[in-house]
Amino acid sequence: MEKTIDKEKLPLCSGEYVLAVKDTMNVISGKWKLPIIGSLSYGVKRFKELEREIQKITPRMLSKELKELELNSIVKRTVHDTTPVTVEYELTPSGKKIKRVLDAMVAWGLEHRENVMG
Amino acid sequence: MEKTIDKEKLPLCSGEYVLAVKDTMNVISGKWKLPIIGSLSYGVKRFKELEREIQKITPRMLSKELKELELNSIVKRTVHDTTPVTVEYELTPSGKKIKRVLDAMVAWGLEHRENVMG
DNA sequence: CTGCATCCGAGGCGATACTG
DNA sequence: CAGTATCGCCTCGGATGCAG
Numbered sequence: 059m060e061k062t063i064d065k066e067k068l069p070l071c072s073g074e075y076v077l078a079v080k081d082t083m084n085v086i087s088g089k090w091k092l093p094i095i096g097s098l099s100y101g102v103k104r105f106k107e108l109e110r111e112i113q114k115i116t117p118r119m120l121s122k123e124l125k126e127l128e129l130n131s132i133v134k135r136t137v138h139d140t141t142p143v144t145v146e147y148e149l150t151p152s153g154k155k156i157k158r159v160l161d162a163m164v165a166w167g168l169e170h171r172e173n174v175m176g
Numbered sequence: 177m178e179k180t181i182d183k184e185k186l187p188l189c190s191g192e193y194v195l196a197v198k199d200t201m202n203v204i205s206g207k208w209k210l211p212i213i214g215s216l217s218y219g220v221k222r223f224k225e226l227e228r229e230i231q232k233i234t235p236r237m238l239s240k241e242l243k244e245l246e247l248n249s250i251v252k253r254t255v256h257d258t259t260p261v262t263v264e265y266e267l268t269p270s271g272k273k274i275k276r277v278l279d280a281m282v283a284w285g286l287e288h289r290e291n292v293m294g
Numbered sequence: 295c296t297g298c299a300t301c302c303g304a305g306g307c308g309a310t311a312c313t314g
Numbered sequence: 315c316a317g318t319a320t321c322g323c324c325t326c327g328g329a330t331g332c333a334g
Contacts, residue, residue, distance in 0.1 A: 078285025079210065079278060085288075087205055089307070092197065105316050116308065121317055131292045142314090142315045152288045160197060162280035167196025170203075170270045174249045207327070223296055234328065239297055260295045261334090 082159060085132055090115055090123045092160075095153065098133065102148040132156070200277060203250055208233055208241045210278075213271065216251065220266040250274070 086092055093112045097103060103111070109120055124147060127133040132153040136146045204210055211230045215221060221229070227238055242265060245251040250271040254264045 074286070075282050078282045078289065081285040081289060082281040083204070083210075086201070092201075109316095114308095116310095117317060118309090118319090119307065122307095131288070145316065152291050155287065156284055159277070159280045159284050162277045163200035164193050164196045166274055166277050167199040168192070169273065170249070171196065171199060173270050234330095235297065236299095236329085237327065240327090255296095263296065 082156075085127070085130055085156065086159070088123065090119055091127065094120070094123055094127065095132065095149065095156065098147060098149045099154070099157065102146050105145055105147070108147065127153075200274075203245070203248055203274065204277070206241065208237055209245065212238070212241055212245065213250065213267065213274065216265060216267045217272070217275065220264050223263050223265070226265065245271075 086095075090112065093115070094108065097108055097111050105117075105120065105124075108124075109115060109117060112120070124133060124135070128135050131150055134148050134150050136148070138144045138146065204213075208230065211233070212226065215226055215229050223235075223238065223242075226242075227233060227235060230238070242251060242253070246253050249268055252266050252268050254266070256262045256264065
């Protein structure tokens with residue numbers, strides 16, 4: 059929690075709310091977080107599967123983003139002691155619930171596009 | 177609409193939804209968009225008022241962000257022909273409705289924090 | 295007051311090659 | 315398979331100064 063985003067107060071309302079928004083932004087901002095969450099929303103995936111499904115992502119970025127998502131308790135990583143090792147990634151309960159935020163974003167985005175474009 | 181965010185497909189679902197999410201992300205991402213929207217959610221404001229209320233923002237960034245928000249039909253800019261000129265900014269109807277997205281973010285953020293911290 | 299022009303550093307992200 | 319290491323670009327955002 060709290061990484062690049064600073065701690066200045068947004069003049070929105072009470073500090074708790076501002077923190078909550080920042081937490082959420084932290085989880086969904088960046089180029090690859092949402093694609094990864096989206097892919098994992100379909101079920102457990104291995105590293106290579108994610109790399110294949112999320113077009114154009116490099117192992118470096120996939121690794122980095124998964125690590126951050128794990129730190130923030132959005133993704134759970136499981137190592138299976140096979141040969142060679144296999145690693146599975148899945149959304150935590152919290153990770154799954156973020157879909158509600160995405161739904162709100164879709165709803166607003168569609169409505170806004172209609173308002174603007176006519 | 178559509179600026180720095182590229183047009184790759186997220187493997188979330190249909191293309192419309194993905195576009196809608198990108199539109200929304202475009203409006204709320206960056207360091208100052210949310211603070212500005214938050215401040216304007218309390219009513220019409222002038223440039224200098226915004227600069228005072230949003231701590232640490234520079235005129236350069238305020239100007240830049242307001243311009244983008246205006247381009248995306250989130251903010252309406254009104255010039256009053258006084259001396260010296262005064263300029264007022266306010267949220268468009270669409271801009272006001274984005275509060276629903278923020279609400280979803282607050283709800284998830286609080287719940288997530290509770291889950292994680294215990 | 296309301297901005298725009300310029301310069302600059304930090305960090306996000308991509309490309310490529312390599313390891314256990 | 316599941317990552318790591320290194321390099322380098324490029325955009326975001328801060329600082330400062332100037333203009334209408």
